[in-house]
Amino acid sequence: xxxxxxxxxxxxxxxxxxxxxxxxxxxxxxxxxxxxxxxxxxxxxxxxxxxxxxxxxxxxxxxxxxxxxxxxxxxxxxxxxxxxxxxxxxxxxxxxxxxxxxxxxxxxxx
Amino acid sequence: xxxxxxxxxxxxxxxxxxxxxxxxxxxxxxxxxxxxxxxxxxxxxxxxxxxxxxxxxxxxxxxxxxxxxxxxxxxxxxxxxxxxxxxxxxxxxxxxxxxxxxxxxxxxxxxxxxxxxxxxxxxxxxxxxxxxxxxxxxxxxxxxxxxxxxxxxxxxxxxxxxxxxxxxxxxxxxxxxxxxxxxxxxxxxxxxxxxxxxxxxxxxxxxxxxxxxxxxxxxxxxxxxxxxxxxxxxxxxxxxxxxxxxxxxxxxxxxxxxxxxxxxxxxxxxxxxxxxxxxxxxxxxxxxxxxxxxxxxxxxxxxxxxxxxxxxxxxxxxxxxxxxxxxxxxxxxxxxxxxxxxxxxxxxxxxxxxxxxxxxxxxxxxxxxxxxxxxxxxxxxxxxxxxxxxxxxxxxxxxxxxxxxxxxxxxxxxxxxxxxxxxxxxxxxxxxxxxxxxxxxxxxxxxxx
Numbered sequence: 322x323x324x325x326x327x328x329x330x331x332x333x334x335x336x337x338x339x340x341x342x343x344x345x346x347x348x349x350x351x352x353x354x355x356x357x358x359x360x361x362x363x364x365x366x367x368x369x370x371x372x373x374x375x376x377x378x379x380x381x382x383x384x385x386x387x388x389x390x391x392x393x394x395x396x397x398x399x400x401x402x403x404x405x406x407x408x409x410x411x412x413x414x415x416x417x418x419x420x421x422x423x424x425x426x427x428x429x430x431x
Numbered sequence: 432x433x434x435x436x437x438x439x440x441x442x443x444x445x446x447x448x449x450x451x452x453x454x455x456x457x458x459x460x461x462x463x464x465x466x467x468x469x470x471x472x473x474x475x476x477x478x479x480x481x482x483x484x485x486x487x488x489x490x491x492x493x494x495x496x497x498x499x500x501x502x503x504x505x506x507x508x509x510x511x512x513x514x515x516x517x518x519x520x521x522x523x524x525x526x527x528x529x530x531x532x533x534x535x536x537x538x539x540x541x542x543x544x545x546x547x548x549x550x551x552x553x554x555x556x557x558x559x560x561x562x563x564x565x566x567x568x569x570x571x572x573x574x575x576x577x578x579x580x581x582x583x584x585x586x587x588x589x590x591x592x593x594x595x596x597x598x599x600x601x602x603x604x605x606x607x608x609x610x611x612x613x614x615x616x617x618x619x620x621x622x623x624x625x626x627x628x629x630x631x632x633x634x635x636x637x638x639x640x641x642x643x644x645x646x647x648x649x650x651x652x653x654x655x656x657x658x659x660x661x662x663x664x665x666x667x668x669x670x671x672x673x674x675x676x677x678x679x680x681x682x683x684x685x686x687x688x689x690x691x692x693x694x695x696x697x698x699x700x701x702x703x704x705x706x707x708x709x710x711x712x713x714x715x716x717x718x719x720x721x722x723x724x725x726x727x728x729x730x731x732x733x734x735x736x737x738x739x740x741x742x743x744x745x746x747x748x749x750x751x752x753x754x755x756x757x758x759x760x761x762x763x764x765x766x767x768x769x770x771x772x773x774x775x776x777x778x779x780x781x782x783x784x785x786x787x788x789x790x791x792x793x794x795x796x797x798x799x800x801x802x803x804x805x806x807x808x809x810x811x812x813x814x815x816x817x818x819x820x821x822x823x824x825x826x827x828x829x830x831x832x833x834x835x836x837x838x839x840x841x842x843x844x845x846x847x848x849x850x851x852x853x854x855x856x857x858x859x860x861x862x863x864x865x866x867x868x869x870x871x872x873x874x875x876x877x878x879x880x
Contacts, residue, residue, distance in 0.1 A: 377739055382684070384775065385742060387651075402551075403554065405623070409591075410647075411647070
């Protein structure tokens with residue numbers, strides 16, 4: 322009886338995890354498609370919302386944990402690796418990470 | 432002579448016709464009309480003169496243009512010759528390179544292709560500490576080298592591993608443990624795959640997102656050399672898999688972040704469920720993790736900046752799972768974290784941590800505590816004093832209750848002197864209150880690379 326109870330618990334936990342993972346994947350897929358459609362439907366006459374620059378996003382996201390690192394400290398390829406690392410570590414949105422990377426690579430060292 | 436009268440007649444007739452048919456032009460013209468005509472003729476003459484001058488100018492300009500054109504033609508001709516020469520040299524070089532390649536095919540040829548898709552980079556930090564506690568002698572207590580190796584394969588894959596190579600030197604006396612130890616430990620070793628813009632899949636030995644301290648707490652980032660005491664009731668890392676990502680809100684930089692993971696979780700030193708045998712870091716090392724089911728956990732966070740250097744972050748995280756071999760007791764944790772930045776100079780952050788440990792001997796007990804840290808950079812005072820401008824004042828209060836009757840409080844006041852953006856000289860004084868508590872100071876030189 323105890324074994325059966327344990328099996329039921331495991332089954333419920335497994336189903337719960339599977340549901341959560343499926344929901345996350347489905348929502349992310351919808352967001353990706355939604356973002357693409359939005360970009361395609363964008364009318365040129367619509368007033369554009371001011372987008373934050375790479376430098377602004379750098380100041381917003383990076384300085385809250387560590388002192389400023391200068392673009393010349395690393396090469397362009399190293400910045401790409403570091404931004405992948407920081408995107409994962411600090412949970413940065415992909416778009417923002419790409420803008421920050423662009424800003425850093427523009428004045429990167431050789 | 433009959434012809435003579437005929438000639439006279441003809442002459443007379445001609446005269447008469449001449450008088451009768453005289454043209455009107457020979458009519459009378461007034462002086463005024465004459466003068467007008469004269470002026471008109473004069474004006475036309477002047478206009479003609481001007482046109483002549485204009486024609487002369489145009490001819491001169493045309494001649495000059497012609498000369499420039501000829502010069503240009505000559506220059507183009509010269510450039511064509513140079514181009515032909517360059518082309519010839521290049522062709523020769525290619526022929527030579529091809530010939531060389533045929534002679535020695537194994538030698539690498541110069542290649543100007545696209546940028547490399549893979550990259551290896553090392554970052555990390557290093558620290559040296561000097562400290563003294565009440566009743567003990569002062570000593571260089573710690574030397575730490577903590578490299579992080581990053582290998583990026585393409586655009587979506589990253590392998591990262593962090594190590595901690597440390598020499599700890601205990602000071603002698605009532606507060607010191609004496610002796611020294613050298614250790615090499617693995618902080619994390621994980622594979623990250625960027626599945627799409629909103630999901631990253633991680634696997635391996637991961638830093639656990641219980642609060643933010645373990646993920647953002649390298650030696651040169653903490654501002655105070657010692658970790659908050661209450662972090663000791665949580666595991667820093669765990670072996671497992673994780674999904675994580677961020678969803679931006681609007682274009683203001685605001686975002687929701689999430690992490691969800693399954694990890695081995697804490698285990699028991701001897702397999703039993705007694706309180707003294709809880710091993711938070713039981714994933715790897717000498718202690719096996721024999722319980723059957725892994726733990727599950729996650730964090731959800733909200734980050735709201737209203738302009739650069741002004742932001743608020745709130746997070747809620749937790750983990751739960753069995754820890755003894757029989758699987759009859761749960762170890763669970765809940766963490767509430769917050770961070771506030773007001774200007775580039777002032778920040779406040781902290782965490783509240785509570786854990787639940789089910790045991791055979793003391794039932795469920797709650798190791799718990801919290802910490803709150805504030806920091807202010809004197810650069811905000813705009814005093815134009817070089818040394819003062821590079822100093823940051825730091826204060827922290829942290830408290831720990833082990834859940835079994837022991838409570839310790841600590842007040843810390845210190846500073847960070849920024850020698851450069853990555854080289855820091857920190858110092859602080861700690862007042863401890865609790866059982867067997869000793870005050871002390873710590874100085875630390877930190878370098879982030």
